[in-house]
Amino acid sequence: MTTQIPVLEKIHSANDRIAAANRAILDGAGAYSLNFMASPGAGKTSLVEQTVTRLKGHARVGMINGDIATSLDAERAQNAGAAAVQINTGGDCHLDAVMLSSALNELDLTRIDLLIVENVGNLICPANWVLGTHKNVLIASVPEGADKPYKYPGIYRGVDVLIINKIDLLPYVPFDMEYFKRGVEILNPGVQTFALSCRTGEGIDAWIDWLTEQIATV
Amino acid sequence: MTTQIPVLEKIHSANDRIAAANRAILDGAGAYSLNFMASPGAGKTSLVEQTVTRLKGHARVGMINGDIATSLDAERAQNAGAAAVQINTGGDCHLDAVMLSSALNELDLTRIDLLIVENVGNLICPANWVLGTHKNVLIASVPEGADKPYKYPGIYRGVDVLIINKIDLLPYVPFDMEYFKRGVEILNPGVQTFALSCRTGEGIDAWIDWLTEQIATV
Numbered sequence: 001m002t003t004q005i006p007v008l009e010k011i012h013s014a015n016d017r018i019a020a021a022n023r024a025i026l027d028g029a030g031a032y033s034l035n036f037m038a039s040p041g042a043g044k045t046s047l048v049e050q051t052v053t054r055l056k057g058h059a060r061v062g063m064i065n066g067d068i069a070t071s072l073d074a075e076r077a078q079n080a081g082a083a084a085v086q087i088n089t090g091g092d093c094h095l096d097a098v099m100l101s102s103a104l105n106e107l108d109l110t111r112i113d114l115l116i117v118e119n120v121g122n123l124i125c126p127a128n129w130v131l132g133t134h135k136n137v138l139i140a141s142v143p144e145g146a147d148k149p150y151k152y153p154g155i156y157r158g159v160d161v162l163i164i165n166k167i168d169l170l171p172y173v174p175f176d177m178e179y180f181k182r183g184v185e186i187l188n189p190g191v192q193t194f195a196l197s198c199r200t201g202e203g204i205d206a207w208i209d210w211l212t213e214q215i216a217t218v
Numbered sequence: 219m220t221t222q223i224p225v226l227e228k229i230h231s232a233n234d235r236i237a238a239a240n241r242a243i244l245d246g247a248g249a250y251s252l253n254f255m256a257s258p259g260a261g262k263t264s265l266v267e268q269t270v271t272r273l274k275g276h277a278r279v280g281m282i283n284g285d286i287a288t289s290l291d292a293e294r295a296q297n298a299g300a301a302a303v304q305i306n307t308g309g310d311c312h313l314d315a316v317m318l319s320s321a322l323n324e325l326d327l328t329r330i331d332l333l334i335v336e337n338v339g340n341l342i343c344p345a346n347w348v349l350g351t352h353k354n355v356l357i358a359s360v361p362e363g364a365d366k367p368y369k370y371p372g373i374y375r376g377v378d379v380l381i382i383n384k385i386d387l388l389p390y391v392p393f394d395m396e397y398f399k400r401g402v403e404i405l406n407p408g409v410q411t412f413a414l415s416c417r418t419g420e421g422i423d424a425w426i427d428w429l430t431e432q433i434a435t436v
Contacts, residue, residue, distance in 0.1 A: 040257045040341045040370060041362025068342065070368050091372060093311060093342040121369070123258050124286065124311040124340055143361035143384065144259025150288050151339070152258060154309060166361065172390050174417075199392075 015129055018097035022104060022132025029109035031062070032218040033117065035095075035131050037155060038139035039148075040121030043165040045073040046198035047139060048116050052080040054208045055114065059215050062112035064103045066095040066120045073118060082116075083107055094125035097132055114215050123148070127155035134218070135160040142166040146176045149183030157187045161194070163207070168197040233347055236315035240322060240350025247327030249280070250436040251335065253313075253349050255373060256357035257366075258339030261383040263291040264416035265357060266334050270298040272426045273332065277433050280330035282321045284313040284338050291336060300334075301325060312343035315350055332433050341366070345373035352436070353378040360384045364394045367401030375405045379412070381425070386415040 026033050036044045045065075052061045063077040063084040074086040085106045087099050100117060109115070117133055119126045130136075138159040140148060143166060149156045156162075162184060170177075184191060192210070196203030244251050254262045263283075270279045281295040281302040292304040303324045305317050318335060327333070335351055337344045348354075356377040358366060361384060367374045374380075380402060388395075402409060410428070414421030 039259060039339070039362075040366055041359075067369055069371050070365075072365055072368060091342075091346075093340070120342065121257070122311070122340060122342055124309075124338065125343070128309075141259075141361070143359070143387065144257075147288075147290055148258055150290060151285055153287050169361065169387070169390060172387060 012128070015097045018101055019130045019132035022097055022100050023134070025104055026109065026115065026132065026134070027218065029112070030218055031109045031112045031115045032215045033115040033133040033135075034161075035117045035119060035133040035136045036139060037119045037123075037126045037136065037159070038121060039123050039141070039144055042121070042139045042141040042144065043198050044118050044121070044139055045076050047163065047165065048073075048077050048082065048118060049080040050198050050201070050204055051114075051116065051208070051211065052077065052082045054204060055212075056081055058212065059113040060111060062107050062109070062115045063118065064100065064107070064115065065118045066099065068092070068120060083112065089120060093120055093122050094129050095119050095131060096129045100131045114211070123152040123155050127158050135214070137161040137163060139163045139165050140180075142169045142175045143173050145174075146180035147183075149180060149187055153187050156184060159188065159191065161192045162188070164193065164195040165198055167195050167202060168200045230346070233315045236319055237348045237350035240315055240318050241352070243322055244327065244333065244350065244352070245436065247330070248436055249327045249330045249333045250433045251333040251351040251353075252379075253335045253337060253351040253354045254357060255337045255341075255344045255354065255377070256339060257341050257359070257362055260339075260357045260359040260362065261416050262336050262339070262357055263294050265381065265383065266291075266295050266300070266336060267298040268416050268419070268422055269332075269334065269426070269429065270295065270300045272422060273430075274299055276430065277331035278329060280325050280327070280333045281336065282318065282325070282333065283336045284317065286310070286338060301330065307338060311338055311340050312347050313337050313349060314347045318349045332429070341370040341373050345376050353432070355379040355381060357381040357383050358398075360387045360393045361391050363392075364398035365401075367398060367405055371405050374402060377406065377409065379410045380406070382411065382413040383416055385413050385420060386418045
């Protein structure tokens with residue numbers, strides 16, 4: 001009897017090993033870490049900016065930004081006060097544990113309490129690659145529409161935290177919150193959820209309170 | 219001297235051959251075809267609905283919908299009056315020419331004047347796979363933010379038509395139209411562009427007029 005191991009499985013298991021090593025490094029340095037995933041334009045960088053600004057004086061934030069091109073997001077994070085490293089994937093549609101491993105070498109993690117990894121804007125591919133961060137965070141946004149959990153179940157199923165951003169736009173777009181939450185509940189029952197607006201600041205307090213508790217656990 | 223042909227290049231050249239065959243089938247049947255690409259929630263299906271509704275009595279529309287899961291979008295297209303076929307990619311992040319080829323077999327193309335292929339919601343991977351359609355259409359949307367051409371240059375560079383959807387939200391979100399258009403112009407000078415709102419109907423006339431002319435060319 002022979003056992004077949006598909007190539008993709010081998011690649012994923014190598015990724016998982018490097019992710020575990022990343023986690024050990026982060027734990028060793030006492031840096032709590034989040035992997036921000038979302039569609040393009042859902043507000044990942046805006047939430048980084050809000051988080052850095054609100055934690056100023058309480059926690060030192062580092063940011064690793066994955067993008068196909070440009071360093072626009074890393075610059076925004078730096079302007080908000082974070083230590084930031086840019087990974088340009090050069091076309092790759094997601095970050096993986098190897099990319100994070102390289103980027104970790106470029107930050108002094110002992111001077112960071114919270115590390116936010118901003119993944120490539122994509123609701124599909126990032127879901128298949130663990131990085132080694134403590135929590136996976138999905139940022140949904142109201143104008144994307146309420147059917148997204150049903151259409152992108154993989155990423156909704158796999159996350160630890162769900163942010164519903166741009167709630168200030170609820171009066172201007174058709175978004176059935178009950179239908180959205182029903183879809184989330186089927187895929188990821190009881191997932192920690194925050195509804196907020198990075199633009200108006202509504203709902204940010206609850207996010208920062210929860211995050212502050214989390215940071216203290218590492 | 220040896221010549222190395224990377225595996226990926228071989229896969230892409232096989233895809234290109236099948237795409238050419240798809241185009242020949244579409245041309246033979248007299249069906250003009252569009253590949254709709256966009257972020258999740260930018261309004262691909264809403265534009266299909268508007269297009270089907272506005273062309274009723276003038277052109278028969280078929281729709282092939284690619285999604286990771288569910289047939290929600292194909293149902294919306296059918297409800298609007300299109301002949302629709304669903305492709306569930308089962309996790310794949312883009313359509314390719316083989317998937318389109320299979321789907322073409324399920325439609326009576328001689329009864330279709332316009333075939334809209336709705337790709338998977340993703341600003342990265344679909345850009346690398348031609349399908350054989352007559353034009354590639356990118357649907358951007360105002361709430362995604364004006365930096366998207368700079369951050370996702372691959373897809374902005376490769377398209378024939380750019381739709382800027384959800385212009386009804388311009389008063390409620392920060393969106394610098396000049397900055398956006400400058401980015402587009404660098405990557406894709408003179409690209410055919412339509413600014414519109416599928417929700418209010420603003421700007422749809424110009425799109426339908428252009429499309430009607432295009433359909434007549436096949």
